[in-house]
Amino acid sequence: MRTFSVLIRKEFLQLKRNPFMPKLIIMFPIMIMLIMPLIMTMDVRNVNVAVVDLDNSTASRRIASHIDASEYLSLAAVTAEYSEAMNALEEGDADIIVQIPSDFERETAIGGNKRISITANAVNATKGGLGMQYLVQTIARALAEIKGERSPAGITELVTVKNSYNPTLNYRHYMIPALMIMLFILVCGFLPALSIVGEKENGSIEQINVTPLSRFTFTLSKLVPYWLIGMFVLTVAMTVAWLVYGLAPAGSVGLIYFGAALFILVISGFSLMIANFSDTLQQTMFVMFFFIMMFMLMSGLLTPVDSMPDWAQKITYFLPPRYFIDILRSVYLKGTTLADMWQNFTALGVFAAIFNVLATVTYKKQK
Amino acid sequence: MNAIEVRKISKSYGKLKAVNEVSLEVQEGELFGLIGPDGAGKTTLFRLLATLIAPDSGSASLAGYDIVKEYHAIRSCVGYMPGRFSLYPDLTVEENLNFFAALFNVTVEESYDLVAPIYKQIEPFRERRAGKLSGGMKQKLALSCALIHRPKVLFLDEPTTGVDAVSRKEFWDMLQRLKEKGITILVSTPYMDEASRCDRIALCNEGRILGIDTPTGIVNGFRSPLYGIKAKNMFALLEEARKARGVEDCYPFGESHHLVADSEFNLDNFKKDFDGFEGFFIEPVEPTIEDMFIKLMKQ
Structure with missing residues (x-):
């Protein structure tokens, strides 16, 4: 026990004396939580629409004014020439062209089938796709309004949409849990590995290896400090999310800490294992980056697992962040309880056990 | 019982035979030196004996424990000081010492009498970080840490490399005192002049041991007459x-050349032949360990 506490004390002493690390551990979560949610948004705003109005009627002007009034769309130009609008699209001044055919108002009044055509610049697929959807909705609303004025029966809404759990469909609320996980991966995934490889590089690991210290105690002494740091990072991140974005977990805070406790063990154990197989800092960093890319891009942090190809979805079962992002998002946004998510917690527990046993076994005091 | 027994131990790195069938025995309480140039396999032998690497073949025992089967027991009775400073540079002198005491499950007080003569010299700097110490002080701290658990056997891998002449002498005096306390010491050095401070030495080169004897015994083994020669043009003379x-x-040796004579050598004839050299001078000299080393290496 005395040996262990001395080992832990030594880790913290080294960390404290590092001119850079303590600042990093405090500043990193704050910066990420302050800046990233502001820029990482999939909400598409300011889609510029050019209207080619060949009809020049009340209806066509109504459509244009609806577009102008939309929160997401802005009216870039109204012209009578398609080529002019096309020029605007090519110049980048417009993202989408709406062409209202001549005699549109009259034809719709008698039930004809004149159609509005929409041309979108799909270079930015998200902007094109989402912008198109917004536009269709806006035009439908304008048309419904026109029809409603004609038939006194009033407006009949055809579709109603209600977003449960994240009522405003705030992309930020969706991304904040993902950012927290990225913080864990970066802080608790890199620091333990760097600590071991640092000892390899300055030779002190040889001095440790000639002592009777067991590899279990040594591995544990590398895990515990970063586990505590991870908990600290979580607290900072949650506080920022609450104070700055008003996002407090809908479910239990304790459950979030429990999930994080398991997840940090998983990622730190993994990190120690990589360090055991590396001799230099460069080697560790490079291998860790490879896995971190997989963790970040394939675990549903940024893009939903459900929209991945089948084979990729199968791979995600082997990526621990997949289970934790599920937990964090559900508890944060839906208020899910342990009973609903026990499979995910079990999965994390199993990963934590496997990685840490491997980290202990692959640490060789004798080569 | 011998404190160290090595029997035909070998270790290769790829094609390079770092240690090639080395055998040696060190008695309890002996100060034993491994003398040889860089790349002789001294460090590999230390790492084998300190149980940091496993041998390819052969066996060795320390204080009666086998280095492969009983490596666990060995770790608590061996002190190892690697050639490169490998304590924690960001911990202070005192913290380093306490840390290693804790790893061996002892307290500094328990071993203070053993460590004190060395540690006292660096105690004024006990709050200084180990990385900021001078070379000589680093060595003293490393030695203190290696002694903290009262090892029976002490391994010192080139402890005086990169240390000034005065500190080197002090260091050997310290080893002498440790030896008097009954600690078996295996020390390596590339400096031949330090060999005379050992009880016995082994001359090593390219993974093999060329000879083991007391320093005097080694020198006495040099039976050929040896001369030192000088002239103004040293290169042409050689x-x-x-x-x-x-x-x-004949080989350069400091300010003169050493000339090893065989039975056909005639001093008078040689003097006559070389009289033409400006400032020619010849005198018989006593062989040193280095002369013996060169002789053994060429055989």
Whole structure:
């Protein structure tokens, strides 16, 4: 026990004396939580629409004014020439062209089938796709309004949409849990590995290896400090999310800490294992980056697992962040309880056990 | 019982035979030196004995424990000081010492009498970080840490490399005192002049041991007559001397050349032949360990 506490004390002493690390551990979560949610948004705003109005009627002007009034769309130009609008699209001044055919108002009044055509610049697929959807909705609303004025029966809404759990469909609320996980991966995934490889590089690991210290105690002494740091990072991140974005977990805070406790063990154990197989800092960093890319891009942090190809979805079962992002998002946004998510917690527990046993076994005091 | 017994131990790195069938025995309480140039396999032998690497073949035992089967027991009775400073540079002198005491499950007080003569010299700097110490002080701290658990056997891998002449002498005096306390010491050095401070030495080269004896025994093994020669043009002298009759070997040795004579050598004839060299001078000299080393290496 005395040996262990001395080992832990030594880790913290080294960390404290590092001119850079303590600042990093405090500043990193704050910066990420302050800046990233502001820029990482999939909400598409300011889609510029050019209207080619060949009809020049009340209806066509109504459509244009609806577009102008939309929160997401802005009216870039109204012209009578398609080529002019096309020029605007090519110049980048417009993202989408709406062409209202001549005699549109009259034809719709008698039930004809004149159609509005929409041309979108799909270079930015998200902007094109989402912008198109917004536009269709806006035009439908304008048309419904026109029809409603004609038939006194009033407006009949055809579709109603209600977003449960994240009522405003705030992309930020969706991304904040993902950012927290990225913080864990970066802080608790890199620091333990760097600590071991640092000892390899300055030779002190040889001095440790000639002592009777067991590899279990040594591995544990590398895990515990970063586990505590991870908990600290979580607290900072949650506080920022609450104070700055008003996002407090809908479910239990304790459950979030429990999930994080398991997840940090998983990622730190993994990190120690990589360090055991590396001799230099460069080697560790490079291998860790490879896995971190997989963790970040394939675990549903940024893009939903459900929209991945089948084979990729199968791979995600082997990526621990997949289970934790599920937990964090559900508890944060839906208020899910342990009973609903026990499979995910079990999965994390199993990963934590496997990685840490491997980290202990692959640490060789004798080569 | 011998404190260290090594029997035909070998270790290769790829094609390089770092240690090639080395055998040696060190008695309890002996100060034993491994003398040899860089790349002789000294460090590999230390790492084998300190149980940091496993041998390819052969066996060795320390204080009666086998280095492969009983490596666990060995770790608590061996002190190892690697050639490169490998304590924690960001911990202070005192913290380093306490840390290693804790790893061996002892307290600094328990071993203070053993460590004190060395540690006292660096105690004024106990709050200084180990990385900021001078070379000599680093060595003293490393030695203190290696002694903290009262090891039976102490391994010192080139402890005086990169240390100034005064500190080197002090260091050897410290080893002498540790030896008097009954600690078996295996020390390596590339400096031949330090060999005379050991009880016995082994001359190593390219993974093999060329000879084991006391320093005097090694020197006495050099049976050929040895001369030191000098002239104004040293290089031409070396070239000519190598061609001369009765000369077994001639090599630069400090300010003069050492000339190893064989049975056909005639001093008077040699003097006559070399009289033409400006400032020519020849005198018989006592062989040193280095002369013996060169002789053994060429065999």
